[in-house]
Amino acid sequence: MSETVVVIGGTSGMGLATAQVLSSEGYRVIISGRSQDTINKALSQVAGDCTGFPLDFTDAASVASFFKQVGSLDDLALVGSGKAAWGNFRDLKIEDLKVAFDQKFYGFFLCTQAALSKLRADGSITFVIGGASRSAIPGTTGVAAVNGAIQAMAFTMAKELAPLRVNILSPGLFDTPVYDWMTPEQKADFFKQMGGEFPVGRVGKPDEIGQAVSYFIKNGFTTGAILDVDGGGRLH
Template structure:
């Protein structure tokens, strides 16, 4: 019987690429989305045994309902993100930081806790955080705080919940729809400039992240680890 992977935040970008890769390798994939339209659009781009359920991961009742529908599963990948608290520390607004914690940190917390009733005891959880918590980048104090909190939580979870494996993935700059507010020309120029400053000479793709998440799911000897997939960005 194929293993089941639940992906929180798989209707676009890195999450969708992960769902595409895992389903192509024979995994049963369950995705979440905030609307049925986004779920249906994502499912239309997937092959194999894939289903999707509505989820608002900031709402505990919605999270509990979601995992009741999911049932038994082997792996959980938390890829979704909420509203980020951008800005220099001097100008950071408390409400923006609270909102960021309410969405991503507490959303990940609620999903991970709710999954414990149905996930395989020696399966895995993978938290996707962000490069801002792995190096000092101006204007990202709030983002670093939220993702750093997830990082600290996951380390202890890996010890408390063993043999369940708990890992973190920290992507660098990745070309995803989050940058679609730019014109196509602006995006090309931006990614060319930023990628040119990295040791690998380019920015990341959703497929790069999908391969890394798949590694963490498959490798049974990896837990309590952070995998930096950032093109060498932390070396700056």
């Protein structure tokens, strides 16, 4: 298999797991990270053909430089995130919401637009958003707004950019380093409690996002679709 896949935000959590899954399946994988040090650390955890380049996806010049180094590609997976605008609507600060849009929404926008001239005409783009935009969860108004905007954009892109395929992954609660601020015991208790409320009885494993990205890359008859990889967590 000689397809080249770029994974934006491929140095930790779901992005790193995605790079690991795709590389193990024989894809040539290129990851982005905020620094060469974080990229090198990630590359040491990925077997197979995987390289990486630094990227600040909020900066147009950095994005242009990144994709110039990447060259031609077949598939693009946008897994990276930015600072989220958490909080109840009454208390949500406009400054925090602007930062969240500037980072994740506009970051995804800049990367995708820059990648278009490099992407194979019938390749694929996968946006990884967040479950907050798929379920009404108090305290996530800002998070839902940013991810919902990406979702709405992707639907129209799927028609505008055809035969290029554009799809969306919506993760639920996953065991990733974002929860490493807890002690191991606290995290285990939290995941046990929360996972027990899901139909599958557990939280997600990062490689399950990688498997879902792989599905979107391989299935040439899927576009404009949302795949909820959430253990049934949205089913209230």
